[in-house]
Amino acid sequence: MSEPTQPPKSPALRIKAIETLMIERDLLDPKVVDEMIEIFEHRVGPRNGAKVVAKAWADSTYRERLLKDGTAAIAELGYTGGQGEHMVVLENTLSVHNVCVCTLCSCYPWPTLGLPPTWYKTAAYRSRIVAEPRAVLAEFGLSLPDSIEVRVWDSNAEIRYLVLPMRPRGTEGWSEERLLELVTRDSMIGTGLPKTPD
Amino acid sequence: MNGVHDFGGTHGHGPIRWSESEPVFHEDWERKVCAVVMGVWFTGAWCADEARSSMENMNQSEYLGSPYYARWLHFLEDLIVKKGLVTAQEVEAGRVLTSGATGQAGIAKLTVEDCWAFFTAGGSIAMAAELPARFEVGDSVRAKNFHPKHHTRLPRYARGKLGTVVMDHGSFGFSDTRAQGLGDRPQQLYSVRFEAEELWGESAGRREAIHLDLYEEYLDPVAA
Numbered sequence: 001m002s003e004p005t006q007p008p009k010s011p012a013l014r015i016k017a018i019e020t021l022m023i024e025r026d027l028l029d030p031k032v033v034d035e036m037i038e039i040f041e042h043r044v045g046p047r048n049g050a051k052v053v054a055k056a057w058a059d060s061t062y063r064e065r066l067l068k069d070g071t072a073a074i075a076e077l078g079y080t081g082g083q084g085e086h087m088v089v090l091e092n093t094l095s096v097h098n099v100c101v102c103t104l105c106s107c108y109p110w111p112t113l114g115l116p117p118t119w120y121k122t123a124a125y126r127s128r129i130v131a132e133p134r135a136v137l138a139e140f141g142l143s144l145p146d147s148i149e150v151r152v153w154d155s156n157a158e159i160r161y162l163v164l165p166m167r168p169r170g171t172e173g174w175s176e177e178r179l180l181e182l183v184t185r186d187s188m189i190g191t192g193l194p195k196t197p198d
Numbered sequence: 199m200n201g202v203h204d205f206g207g208t209h210g211h212g213p214i215r216w217s218e219s220e221p222v223f224h225e226d227w228e229r230k231v232c233a234v235v236m237g238v239w240f241t242g243a244w245c246a247d248e249a250r251s252s253m254e255n256m257n258q259s260e261y262l263g264s265p266y267y268a269r270w271l272h273f274l275e276d277l278i279v280k281k282g283l284v285t286a287q288e289v290e291a292g293r294v295l296t297s298g299a300t301g302q303a304g305i306a307k308l309t310v311e312d313c314w315a316f317f318t319a320g321g322s323i324a325m326a327a328e329l330p331a332r333f334e335v336g337d338s339v340r341a342k343n344f345h346p347k348h349h350t351r352l353p354r355y356a357r358g359k360l361g362t363v364v365m366d367h368g369s370f371g372f373s374d375t376r377a378q379g380l381g382d383r384p385q386q387l388y389s390v391r392f393e394a395e396e397l398w399g400e401s402a403g404r405r406e407a408i409h410l411d412l413y414e415e416y417l418d419p420v421a422a
Contacts, residue, residue, distance in 0.1 A: 011225075011267070011268050012225075012226070014275065015231050015271060018292075021284055022234065022237075024293060025283070025294055028238060028308075029308065032233075035310045036232070036237055081320045085321065086324065088365070088389075106266070111320075114222065118217075118220060118266065121266045125214050128214070130206045131206070132401075134406060146405055150405065150406045150407075152407070154206065154411075156353065157367075157373065157387055158322075158387065
């Protein structure tokens with residue numbers, strides 16, 4: 001006699017069951033669930049990283065500190081925490097373009113960039129960015145000539161990386177607040193460039 | 199572990215579906231999974247290495263076919279049982295079944311105030327190595343050709359490949375042993391640069407290099 005099969009429970013039902021169970025077992029406070037949602041939806045996000053970049057663009061001594069010790073310089077702005085305990089900032093130059101990935105899972109610097117976008121966590125990105133980075137970047141709309149070296153950083157251990165894009169031309173004398181608006185999330189991962197003044 | 203999660207260099211995954219911006223969570227269940235995971239993880243119930251190892255051990259087809267947060271749901275269900283916080287029957291039933299207290303000693307339920315405090319404190323596993331660093335910046339090294347069934351952070355695409363140490367990150371607890379509950383075995387962590395040609399041969403693009411953060415145990419010296 002064949003065993004009765006049951007359809008797999010939906011993720012919504014499964015998490016509901018766990019949440020209920022953990023609360024009943026007094027291992028989880030429902031207010032903690034709400035607070036975590038608040039933190040990860042609103043309190044961390046790429047705007048934090050953008051402030052780091054804008055400050056580095058506006059202040060050359062901060063930029064020096066940032067490149068020398070990313071963790072300490074980012075901590076000056078208060079963006080410390082889980083998945084950002086050990087930060088290395090990668091400077092894009094006229095001869096080097098940096099881009100980040102976690103091929104093995106989805107490691108990403110939460111305090112500066114928040115939770116990663118869906119595409120970053122896909123098999124498509126994780127598989128191809130280490131094998132054909134220049135081609136992948138071209139698909140993102142970023143065509144880099146062969147004269148520029150492309151460096152891919154696979155964050156497979158405890159270090160988390162943040163790309164410091166080059167400051168766009170035509171922004172001389174701009175305040176940090178104005179520069180902030182040019183910094184995109186993709187430019188800090190390395191899959192894009194910052195916006196330009198026009 | 200030579201699992202499907204080890205995607206670097208694999209083919210056939212289709213186009214990268216990029217979007218400029220998207221909500222942090224697409225479904226309510228995702229937001230709940232993330233929040234419950236954080237709410238339990240921050241108590242110290244498990245370490246990230248154990249969570250990654252658990253995800254890697256998902257049914258391989260399910261890993262490939264599931265939305266991202268379903269993988270977190272997998273390790274959540276796995277670890278709350280493994281750590282003795284609840285029983286498998288209770289997860290199935292969605293409610294407490296036993297009257298006795300289960301649970302790992304030392305798990306303290308998080309308060310609302312703990313959430314931001316613990317998040318901003320982070321969970322660094324930087325710790326002094328037992329032995330002095332074996333390599334320095336500039337050294338040629340060869341990544342080991344090993345194929346452990348346990349959790350490891352040396353991807354298949356770099357095994358046996360020749361690279362150059364470009365950074366010494368200091369010493370950290372070792373993912374492979376931590377994931378198995380075998381202790382920290384702290385050791386030096388290096389950024390190692392691999393030229394694209396070394397990894398991909400004829401298929402390599404021009405002027406491309408890949409950097410991996412590799413524990414000392416993953417590396418063998420290369421004669422100068």
